[in-house]
Amino acid sequence: MRLSMRLAGAAAAAVVLMAGFAAPANAAPPAPASxxxxxxVTPMLDSINASWGSFMAPTVGGFMVSDDTTALQVTLPSQLSSHFAESWDYAVRTREAAQTLVSGAVGSTSGTFTVPVPQSLQGFSELELLVTNGYNTGSVAVPVTLNAILHVHSDLNSTSAAIPLTKATATSYGRTxxxxxxxxxxxxxxxxxxxxxxxxxxxxxxxxxxxxxxxxxxxxxxxxxxxxxxxxxxxxxxxxxxxxxxxxxxxxxxxxxxxxxxxxxxxxxxxxxxxxxxxxxxxxxxxxxxxxxxGPVTDRISGADRYEVALGLSYRSYPQGADTAFVVTGENYPDALSAAPAAVHRGAPLLLTPSGSLLPSVKAELQRLGVKDVYVVGGVNSVSESVVSQIEGIGATVHRIAGADRYEASRAVASGTFADSHSGLAYIATGANFPDALAAGGAAGHADAPVILVNGGAPRLDDATKQQLVDLGVTRIKIAGGPNSVSTGIEHDLSLIAPTTRLWGADRIEAAAAINLDAYGTSDRAFVVTGYKFPDALAGAAWAGKLGAPLYVSVPDCIPTAVTGALAQQSVKQLTLIGGLASLSSNVQEYVEC
CATH class of the missing domain: 2.60.40 (Immunoglobulin-like)
Structure with a gap:
């Protein structure tokens, strides 16, 4: 089953109020200095592990010695010169059985010392020379481990072998x-x-x-x-x-x-x-x-894409299910801008869908919710008949709310949803862009009021909107955005219908702050979304309105002082970011102000 809603209208009388954003007196304090x-000066640990050659790679590095060798002339790395005078231990070990052929200690050295080889090296192919030092820094032992592979040859005919342990020739030289x-x-x-x-x-x-x-x-x-x-x-x-x-x-x-x-x-x-x-x-x-x-504790709700974010918000806002849901396109904003307060009014989550098909995850969420009625906002170009049919396939009744354009669709949402509202309030926002309407969505939902879109650049208010405001019994009007968003001519015409307040600032960030400071006193919880993409705010406004929590907009890379100041004024304790790092970076979650 499906139902459809549309609209039309005329005028009435009143007063004009103005409200621009100004940083509150008790704004958040500036970030403290580093x-x-x-x-x-003295290390807790200063260990060195170095190697010259490896048993695992016999052709790489190491030193050649004769099987006639009776002494190894070892030179320590110059980087350890400050420890030459300390005690050094040495050992020569076999590869096969890790037997120690010789070991000992050197009490003091100028950087070079002799390791005696007391037995013939005939029959050995590779040996390991291990030189260690365990000097102390206070009560902390500082180990040095030098490991050199000796390749034994029978044709060198030398009783002495030079083993220069230089950093430059080391296979690896690691200092911690x-x-x-x-x-x-x-x-x-x-x-x-x-x-x-x-x-x-x-x-x-x-x-x-x-x-x-x-x-x-x-x-x-x-x-x-x-x-x-x-x-x-x-x-x-x-x-x-x-x-x-x-x-x-x-x-x-x-x-x-x-x-x-x-x-x-x-x-x-x-x-x-x-x-x-x-x-x-x-x-x-x-x-x-x-x-x-x-400032407040911060957390984040995100997902792989805009559809998953909306699903996460639906689950959090209605964990026990809901009889009703709103579905709007996640591909464009005009038809959906008025949907959030309508969703709040009907106790419904707001889900996003691609225009041409219903995602399996969205279908599964509708089934989890146990919905009986689904309101699809927008015409077939926004949400196709295929999507509607798939929703009907789960047993829900679909109500399509649409109009010839975004403005008529907005009026259809308002008349079809808020005819029984007794708040007497309506928000007016431009339909030419999304930030002001989205910022107003949560506040309007909390006040049980519609957000009605107008052609903000027009010199006068259209007759259809005039008539709708009269039909809804509106006694207060709030304009979301400045004169560049909704003209002063429209403001004048609105003031003839009911007392009108303009909520605005120098930009979309300040306008949203003005809307929220006007709508809410103190609040333990608040939300923030990017002010430069619409999807996260669409679903977020429905949850924020349900909770009665402000929904602010931010730049992606930091949190503006207009927002932190408003949060401080409202004594917000928890700030939830909606969207992933591409929408709101870690700086926003870390409360880095700008």
Whole structure:
């Protein structure tokens, strides 16, 4: 079964009010400055693992020695010169049985020492020379492990073999340096940035300044003593490599601040690998007390595409099902702009569909909801008869709401839905673009009022809309958007029908803020969508209106101060982002203001 709705109209009398957006007096405080840490001079760990050759690749690297050799003249890497005077251990071992042929210690060296070979090497093909050092830094042992493969030959006729262990000839030479930093237990607000200052070049070329192509800087956050892991983020090095900057993320940390908690001990380990995927690295740990973030806790609802986002919103808003649903095209906005407040009025989620076919996932959601009535908004070019037939196939009655154009379709939604509303309110928005109408959708739904589209650039209000406002018994009118969206001539004509307020700002962001500040006092919950794509806001406005929560619009790469100021004024505690990273970047979720 299906029903269809259309519309037409004329005029009446009133007063004009104006409301432009201004930043509220109690706007969110500016982001605090970075907290500075300085790398300690003495490392907590400074291990070196180097090899010359490999048993697994006998033709690569290593040193040739005679089977007549009785002494190995070992030269240590010059990079370890500050430790030459310390005790060094050595051992020569066989490959086959890992037997130790000789081992010992050198109490002090100038960088070169002799390893005696007490037995003939005849019969051996390869041996391993292992040189280790275990010097201490305070109470921390710092290991150095040097491993060289000796290829034994019978035709060299030499009793002495030079083994120059230079970094330049090493098959691999990996240094892992780990430092602490000061101050200790500094207070840092979640969402704030920190800087760690190290010797120049450390964060671009490693602790020795000679890493040619190190990997990306990674950052791990964890509680001391294994009390929790808070995730991984990234760091940014200064051009000279002396400083790394890290933003302490809000999102992974906020669940770890139970009610009443004033701080949380967190260790931040910033790591530069010697090369991509290399175990050798340079890292510095910063120890801090992280304070709960300023502003609301943020979360996100996203999906692989606009259709999945709408499905996720439907499930969250109606987990127990619903008798009614609205279905609109996800490919264009005009017919659907007025649908969100109508969905709120009927207690229905708003689902998106491609114009030509009903996605299996959308069909499954309609079945999960257990719908009896489905309102399809838009003509056959927006939602095809094939989609309608597939919806009817699950046993639902389909009501198509359409018109000759977007304006008539909007009036059809209003007359077919809000004739029994007693709010006396109507929102007016341009149908030429989507941001103002979408921003008004949630607020209108919460107020049980329609959003009626007009040709905002026209000099006067059309007769059909005049008549509809009279027929609906409208006693208050709110214009969503400035004079460039809805002309002053239309505003004048509206004021003759009922008292009229214009809600607007310098741009779509401020206009949405003005709409929400007008519609809501305080609110624990709010939503934010991109102001530059329509699909997420279509479905989001239906949920926001149902909850009585503001729905703001944002730029993709940060959250405007017009939004954060309004959220602060409304004392919002939870801000839910609708859409993936392409719509709202991680900066929005991290509350990076702009």
């Amino acid at each position: 907290v500075a840490f300085t790398q300690n 340096s780990s430092f602490g930093s000061s101050p200790v237990n500094a207070d840092v607000v979640a969402g704030q940035t920190i800087t760690i200052t190290s010797p120049p070049g450390s964060w671009t070329h490693g602790p020795d300044g000679d890493w040619a192509t190190p990997g990306a800087i990674s950052v791990s956050l964890f509680a001391p003593g294994g009390g929790g892991f808070f995730g991984i983020t990234t760091g940014t090095a200064s051009p000279d490599g002396s400083t790394v900057t890290v933003q302490i993320p809000r999102s992974p940390l906020t669940p770890y601040f139970p009610d009443g908690a004033t701080s949380r001990s967190v260790t931040v380990q910033v790591t530069l690998p010697q090369a991509p995927h290399s175990p050798a690295s340079f890292n510095v740990q910063a120890y801090m007390n992280v304070l709960p973030p300023t």
